[in-house]
Amino acid sequence: MIGPMSNQGRPRFAFYGDDFTGSVDALLQFRRAGLSGLLLTSPDALAAATSERCGAVPDVIGLAGLARSLPTAELPDEVRPALRVLRDTGAAVVQYKACSTGDSSPTVGSLGRVLEIAREEFGELPIPVALAQPDFGRYTFFGHHFAADGDQVFRLDRQPTMRDHPITPATESDLRLQLAAQTRLPIGALPWTSYGDAGTVAATLRGDLPDGSDRGRPAAVIVDAFVDDHLDQVATAVLDGAAIDRSGQARFVLGSGGISGALGRAYRPADPLPELPTDCPPARRPMLVLSGSTSRRTREQIARSKWTVVDLFDPGVAERTATELTAGRDVIVSSTTDTDLSSAAADAVTDSDIPGALATVGERVLRSGDLAPDRMIICGGDTAGNVLRRLGVDAISILAQPWGNAVLCRATSRHQHLDGLELVLKGGQMGHPDLFTDVRSGNPQN
Structure with missing residues (x-):
């Protein structure tokens, strides 16, 4: 808290x-x-x-x-x-x-x-x-x-x-x-x-x-x-x-x-804090990415990761995401995919509902106890705020800066399953092509 x-x-x-x-x-x-x-x-x-x-x-x-x-x-x-x-x-x-x-x-x-x-x-x-x-x-x-x-x-x-x-x-x-x-x-x-x-x-x-x-x-x-x-x-x-x-x-x-x-x-503070670390340990559990971004850079990062991509508009998105994570696979839940599911199902979800739909998936996965991800990426400048508010994150602070302006943060929340969660909030054009895999491994940007 x-x-x-x-x-x-x-x-x-x-x-x-x-x-x-x-x-x-x-x-x-x-x-x-x-x-x-x-x-x-x-x-x-x-x-x-x-x-x-x-x-x-x-x-x-x-x-x-x-x-x-x-x-x-x-x-x-x-x-x-x-x-x-x-x-x-x-x-x-x-x-x-x-x-x-x-x-x-x-x-x-x-x-x-x-x-x-x-x-x-x-x-x-x-x-x-x-x-x-x-x-x-x-x-x-x-x-x-x-x-x-x-x-x-x-x-x-x-x-x-x-x-x-x-x-x-x-x-x-x-x-x-x-x-x-x-x-x-x-x-x-x-x-x-x-x-x-x-x-x-x-x-x-x-x-x-x-x-x-x-x-x-x-x-x-x-x-x-x-x-x-x-x-x-x-x-x-x-x-x-x-x-x-x-x-x-x-x-x-x-x-x-x-x-x-x-x-x-x-x-010029009298007692400045030391420089931020430029490295961090790897994530301990499989990664979850929640993406409402439509940018070319985000699409490139998704493709470069070669992780499992689940369509946000798939009726079974939360269950499939939980299953893939439990099996040890990193998962990206995206509102923009190259499958037919988005075009078929998106009619029922307006743009303003996308953060809510992503937050629903995140809530389901993050409450899964010891199997829940300990590090998560949220893509989209507008999406990230809506998702964090709906999840119940109260505040964030910066832990490290291994990837330029895409930094590793720590969530503070009154909810135990969110408190201490590590986060990277990524605007559409932010981050190098291999950002997702580097966040997973803790490797600094090359």
């Missing part, structure tokens, strides 16, 4: 992640900077954990959410309570962790609507919007965003995955124009040519104009970054007293794991 934490202290940073795999990435970036952290699965879990008087408050508290996949009309009910409970932790900086490809549209997961909500909750200082994450192949140059696909870097609206995204296809690389289609708030920019002058960076993030007025002050500022040093300068300005509201209000930022890492580096 979640250990109670003291309210005599407070976290330095708090963040809401708009999907679960992205939330894990933010937690990882803070951890790489030496900060302790805990990622919770709901506002209720966070409020309960921070209301007790025993234990230590981590440097970072994260809240994994689902906003990226929600219709824009539903965002206030998801985002506002989350931001309020994070603000009330007393953190100096609260981040809305968005995907580094800026996945959003006027109708789904609107980042423009998020900015409007944040202005109402955190005041009117300009909100830095930092989507770049150079170590993940995400760059912003004069307001235009770029994303790698394999060994090539594309302008966002030409990047194959984002151009053809089934829900939020990228049609514009200029982030100012993308956000302008989602909100009427004025959007400004901080070009990379301003870096090197700390005063200019800080003034821009305060919204100061040369004449000292607030005329035309932007509500949000797109910040350029194509190397970590750019993000570090932004983070330093955010943490600097001159760039933080003097009322003591938490400073709000919107961005990817790139700005998470930069904030951690700028903070």
